[in-house]
Structure formats: structure tokens, C-alpha cells
Amino acid sequence: MHMHKFEKIWLTFGVAMLLVFLTVIGVSAFYLGNQPPSCLATIDPEKVDTTAPFNEPGLKKVEGKDWDYELVFVASAFSYSPGAVEVPLGAKVKVIATTKDVIHGFEVAGTNINMMLEPGYISEHIATFDKEGEYLILCNEYCGVGHHMMTSKIEVVK
Amino acid sequence: MLTDAIKLKVDRRDGKLAMAHFYVAFIALAIGGLAGLLQVLVRSGKFELPAGIGYYQILTVHGVVLGLVLTTFFIMGFQISAVSKTSGTLTNRQRVTGWIGFWVMTLGTVIAAVMILLNEASVLYTFYAPLQAHALYYIGLTLVVVGSWIDGAVIIMKYVEWRKKNPGKQSPLLTFMALVNTFMWIVATIGVAATVLLQLLPWSLGLVETVNVGVSRTLFWYFGHPLVYFWLLPAYMAWYAIIPKIIGGKIFSDSLARLSFILFLLFSIPVGIHHQLLEPGIDPAWKFIQVILTFLVIIPSLMTAFSLFATFESFGRSKGAKGLFGWIKKLPWGDARFVVPFIGMLAFIPAGAGGIVNASHQMNQVVHNTIWVTGHFHLTVATAVVLTFFGVAYWLIPHLTGRVLTKKMNKLAIIQGITWTVGMTFMSSAMHAAGLLGAPRRSAFSEYGGAAQAAEWIPYQIAQAVGGSILFIGIILMLYIFINLAFFAPKGEQEFPVGEAANPAEKAPMVFENWKLWIGITVLLILFAYTVPFIDLIQNAPPGSKGFKLW
Amino acid sequence: MAKTELSNKTETKTEVEDSSSLKGTLTSVFLLGLFLVITWVGVYSLFLSRF
Numbered sequence: 001m002h003m004h005k006f007e008k009i010w011l012t013f014g015v016a017m018l019l020v021f022l023t024v025i026g027v028s029a030f031y032l033g034n035q036p037p038s039c040l041a042t043i044d045p046e047k048v049d050t051t052a053p054f055n056e057p058g059l060k061k062v063e064g065k066d067w068d069y070e071l072v073f074v075a076s077a078f079s080y081s082p083g084a085v086e087v088p089l090g091a092k093v094k095v096i097a098t099t100k101d102v103i104h105g106f107e108v109a110g111t112n113i114n115m116m117l118e119p120g121y122i123s124e125h126i127a128t129f130d131k132e133g134e135y136l137i138l139c140n141e142y143c144g145v146g147h148h149m150m151t152s153k154i155e156v157v158k
Numbered sequence: 159m160l161t162d163a164i165k166l167k168v169d170r171r172d173g174k175l176a177m178a179h180f181y182v183a184f185i186a187l188a189i190g191g192l193a194g195l196l197q198v199l200v201r202s203g204k205f206e207l208p209a210g211i212g213y214y215q216i217l218t219v220h221g222v223v224l225g226l227v228l229t230t231f232f233i234m235g236f237q238i239s240a241v242s243k244t245s246g247t248l249t250n251r252q253r254v255t256g257w258i259g260f261w262v263m264t265l266g267t268v269i270a271a272v273m274i275l276l277n278e279a280s281v282l283y284t285f286y287a288p289l290q291a292h293a294l295y296y297i298g299l300t301l302v303v304v305g306s307w308i309d310g311a312v313i314i315m316k317y318v319e320w321r322k323k324n325p326g327k328q329s330p331l332l333t334f335m336a337l338v339n340t341f342m343w344i345v346a347t348i349g350v351a352a353t354v355l356l357q358l359l360p361w362s363l364g365l366v367e368t369v370n371v372g373v374s375r376t377l378f379w380y381f382g383h384p385l386v387y388f389w390l391l392p393a394y395m396a397w398y399a400i401i402p403k404i405i406g407g408k409i410f411s412d413s414l415a416r417l418s419f420i421l422f423l424l425f426s427i428p429v430g431i432h433h434q435l436l437e438p439g440i441d442p443a444w445k446f447i448q449v450i451l452t453f454l455v456i457i458p459s460l461m462t463a464f465s466l467f468a469t470f471e472s473f474g475r476s477k478g479a480k481g482l483f484g485w486i487k488k489l490p491w492g493d494a495r496f497v498v499p500f501i502g503m504l505a506f507i508p509a510g511a512g513g514i515v516n517a518s519h520q521m522n523q524v525v526h527n528t529i530w531v532t533g534h535f536h537l538t539v540a541t542a543v544v545l546t547f548f549g550v551a552y553w554l555i556p557h558l559t560g561r562v563l564t565k566k567m568n569k570l571a572i573i574q575g576i577t578w579t580v581g582m583t584f585m586s587s588a589m590h591a592a593g594l595l596g597a598p599r600r601s602a603f604s605e606y607g608g609a610a611q612a613a614e615w616i617p618y619q620i621a622q623a624v625g626g627s628i629l630f631i632g633i634i635l636m637l638y639i640f641i642n643l644a645f646f647a648p649k650g651e652q653e654f655p656v657g658e659a660a661n662p663a664e665k666a667p668m669v670f671e672n673w674k675l676w677i678g679i680t681v682l683l684i685l686f687a688y689t690v691p692f693i694d695l696i697q698n699a700p701p702g703s704k705g706f707k708l709w
Numbered sequence: 710m711a712k713t714e715l716s717n718k719t720e721t722k723t724e725v726e727d728s729s730s731l732k733g734t735l736t737s738v739f740l741l742g743l744f745l746v747i748t749w750v751g752v753y754s755l756f757l758s759r760f
Contacts, residue, residue, distance in 0.1 A: 001413045006735040014460040018453045025519045035442040036435045036520045042700035109596030109611045112523040112759045120700025121438035127760045136609040140527035140598035144708025148604035467734040511748035
């Protein structure tokens, strides 16, 4: 099997490019902690309302952790609880969310907070809210007839 | 080559079998295209569906009918024609098997379609358990898959027969490629068959109360990603083995074409978790392993890009082209059989670039489930693949029906390709841009409670409606051309172009035909990539989910 | 076979002609590669700029 010299050059470049991409995202994920949301904790989807921390949705100050606040969301067809929340500018927040029924999305538009909520699982993501403004939360995974009406918002305030 | 000379035409009886597949495929194009038009109009915010029809019902129609029905039927018709042409007419037994496959697929399609129209199955083609459709919807789609296995058996039987008759020789390139795609399809569809037969069907029938959502999704995406390669490989068949003949050139390298197909077989499947990068329950290290495997499947596409440019340049230079890009002028720009698939090849460049972004682990957070993804696969499957299929239809339909592509139809076909390009440029670019701003996919029109961010997306949604409407005109043109070629075009001989290698003396190593080896490695890679994630999902499973019908 | 001689690639002796004959291809694929890099870097910087 013969391969043209130029094709070897091209494939060398191509493979090197892919390796660079993988190295950049790999270092970011495994050394800087920028992993995609992959929480392994589970919950009984029918007992969400009585299970901590989902019995008290909303923002809560925490002490002695790597983050300053925990922001708890409960999703169900077709709404989020809380329906709106204020977060102080610069706060390091662990967003913790789950669903009571079907699969939902949890996307904070214009940010990297974007995760799937699946019944029985808890989803988490840590973010530092360092830009002021109003951010729309929406469901980006099909969940039924009211899917596009499912929304909440985060206001990042000084 | 002698083997090519044996069979100038696909046998009429095989032609009828292939045409049956194409009729269903193009009916699907009409229905699915109309659904797509309605979707972009609804999303512009200027139009509401007449009473009783839901946006998500239409969306389910669009996905099932175009993503599963159009593609699968067209691919089976094309692969059966290609195998009959290059490896010889089907035996009666093979042809009967093909007809059984066709009718099983068609029956399944009708059952699934009825359930969608009755609004019993607005769960999209990706299923979304614990949303629960009517059991008949799952049964219908199962029959489509089973029928495609029976169709696939025809290709395997023909290949086995050819091998016996030609010991020690390498198989015809198009047969080899169709066989690789068939093997990949069979291995991949085991995942969707497993979730439907073992989980969704018993659950929707009420035999079991709950379903393990994580396992169901992972089985679905085990199938869901190779599905897109199942669409792509027939387009690559045309690009590698047919386009060179159409332009009057040679296949750049027969053996490298085979190598790239083998790589697709190996690396298309153990990568499905890159669709689940933002899901709970899967360890990020295993996600990253599948990201690496996903990046490996980019390599055969890089090889393909080189081969295609090289085919075009070698041809141009053989016609006396000078300079760096003089060869471009020598290509047959008046021939729709070349121009329309060529637009598809160009579309695959931004499509591939977007795909690399999607698969890049945590970068997926920027685009996941935004309409960027919709823009992405409207470049891959709805442009690169579909325009290539249209380009194939322009000569294959008349070849099979004993007619010819007239000059007038050729011109109309080029106009069709240009219409598609304009429409898709509007629609896909607007989707990519709006997606980066956060606009979600699979969503009806919404102002999201008057949010400022959502207001920014609306101009892009209007651009999508403009593009989508232009695309619908392209679909009408294509249907007109199809009907002409199937029933009204003048009788005659339309060539089935089969490319010859630039260097026929250079044979691919026979190890390429060692299927025990390649399927063995495929299975090992799948076991490597999936065993631990599945053990995690099963051992640490939360309580199962009851079914919901929320539409 | 006589046909192989017509082919403008394979033998190392024809290396010079070989290189010139596919220079358009090499340029094209590198433009493609550049496009892939620009797209990827673009979205990665968006990822970095957002929280």
C-alpha cells in the first residue's frame, strides 16, 4: 500500500492538530478541574421534595467548602424551583439540580452552565459568577408539550 | 477490468427492488420536508400550527421520517444496486430476501407513522424515556431495524458468494464498502434493539413498571453515533468510487479508500458517550476516553479529504491544468452528477469543524442542546449526505428505470443544488450563531418570559425560516426531478459510473478482507469503551422511572 | 503492466514531478486544516471567556 508524500505530511499535521486539541482539553479537565458535569450521586426521583438539599431549593451560603454558595434547583414538568434567584457578583457557586419526573435540561444561557437532569441522578457544576447581569435559565432537552415554557432566571448583582 | 465489463447494467429485477426502496425514501422526503418547513415557520414566531397539531408531533415526524426512513431506505436501495452492479445480479434467493427486508421495513414505518399521527408517540426519534410512547411506536421502529438487517443480509450473502467464486481476489470496491457499512450497521443497531426489546417495550406494555433511564440512554447513543456514520459512508462510497468516473478521472487510491472504511468500522461505534458528555452517572474519565476514540474517527475523514482533492487535481492536470488551482477549472461544472455531490463535500468542511467542537469534552457545555447542534447536523446529514444521495439519484434512478437524465433535468438538478446551498447557508449559519448565544434546539417558539437574551435569538430564527423556506423549494424541485426520472424521462441507457483505480496494479493487502479480524477488533474496542460505564450505570442505578405522557 | 508507467506517482525517481503534481491538493487540505483550527480555537476562547 502506497501513500503519497503529501498525504503523509497532511496526516501528520492532522494527527498533531488533534493531539494538541486533546492535550488542551485534557489538561483543562484533569488538572484545572474543568470537567463536564458528571456527578455520580443518585436520589429517589419520587422523594425529591423531602430529600436534602432539594427540600429547600434556592441559594444558600456555605462554610468550609471550596465554594461560597450552593444553589439548589428542582426541575419538573414544566418549571424550575426557584423561579428566580439573585447571586452576588463574584460568588463561587455550586449549582446542584435534579428532576422529579422526566429528563430536563438545565442551561444558563450565555454561560458554560449546561447540564442534563435525569430522574434519579443529581447534576452539579461549580461556577464563579463574575459578570453582572440577568441570565435566562431554560430547559434545553425535550420534556413534553410545555418544554419551551420552562424557564427561570439568575440575576448576578453587586 | 474484466469484472466490470461483465455487468453493464443492474438487472431489471434488482432494479425493481432498489426502486421500491427509493419510492419510500422520496415519499419520506416530501413528508419530512413539509414538517421541517412548518417547524421553521413556527419558530419564527409569525405562524401557528392549525388547531390540534403539536410542534413536537411535527418535530417527531421530521426526525423519524428524514433521519431514519429517508436515509435507511435510500441507503439500502443504493447499496443493493451497487452490489448487484459490481458483484453480479442477485440470485432469486437473495432477491426474495431483499423484498422481505423491504416489506418489513415498510410495515414498521407505517406502524410508527400511524402512532405519531395519532399523537401517541411525540417522544422524538431519540425516545427520551421516561417519556413513554405507545408500544406500537417502539414495535414499528423495531421492524424498521429488523427489516434493514434482512436487507443487509442480501449484501452479506452476495459478498460470500462472490468470495467463493473468486478465491484470493480482492472484492470490488463498492461491494467492499457496502459490506463494511452493513457490518457497522448491524453491530450498532444491537444497542437500539437492546433498549427497545429489553427495556422500552416491556415497560410500555406494562409488563415492568419502571425503566433504567441511564442505561436506556447509553444504549441509544451506542447506536446513535454510528447511525450518523451509517448515513455518511454511502456518501463516501459515491465520493471515493463513483465521482472519479463521473468527472472522467481515476480513483486516487483503491487501497487507501478501503483502509479508511476499515477505520470507520473500528472507530464509529465506541464513541457514543460523546453525546452524553453533560450527563450524570458517567465517570468523566470514561467520557474522556470516548472523546479520544471520537478523535480517532476524524482521521479517516482527513484521509478522504486528501484523496478527493487529489482525484480532482490529478484529473485536472491530466487535462493540462497549470498553476496551483488551475485544475479546478477543468472539473465538469455543468454536470449535476458531479456538482451536487461536490457541494455536499464542501459542506462537510464546516460540518466536520463543528463536529470536532461538539466532541471536545467540556467544550460541549458551550453548545450542548443548543440549536448550534441542529445547524451542525443539517450540514452533515442534511447537506453533505443528502446532496450526495440526490447526486446519486440523478443517474441511478434513470439507470434502474431504463431512462435518461435529460439536459433539461440536469440543469434543473443544478438549480436544485444551488437552491439547497442558498437555503442551507441561511438556515445553518443562523442556527450556529444563535446556538452560540444559547438558543435551544428541539423547542417551539418562546419568548421565555420576555427575557432579553431570548429576544436576541428571534432575528436568527427569522433567518432560519427564510433558509428553511428556500430549502423547501429545493425539496419540491428534487421531488419533481425524481418523478420525472422514475416515470416520464425519455427511454434510454443511463450509465452507472464505477470508478477505476489510478494504479490498478497496486492491490490492497488481503488482510482488509479478514472480517473475523476487523469485527473482532471492533467488538474489543466496544467492550473496552463501554464495559465500565455500563457496570457503573447498572450497579449504582437509582430507583427506576415510571412512564410519563406529557404531550 | 504498461499502465503503471502512465501513472505520475509511485516510483521514487519521479519524486520532483510527483511533488509538483499535487501541490494544489496539499494547499487545499492545509486551508481546510486552518479552518478546523480557527473554528476550534474560536469556540474554545468562548468557553474560556464564559463562567
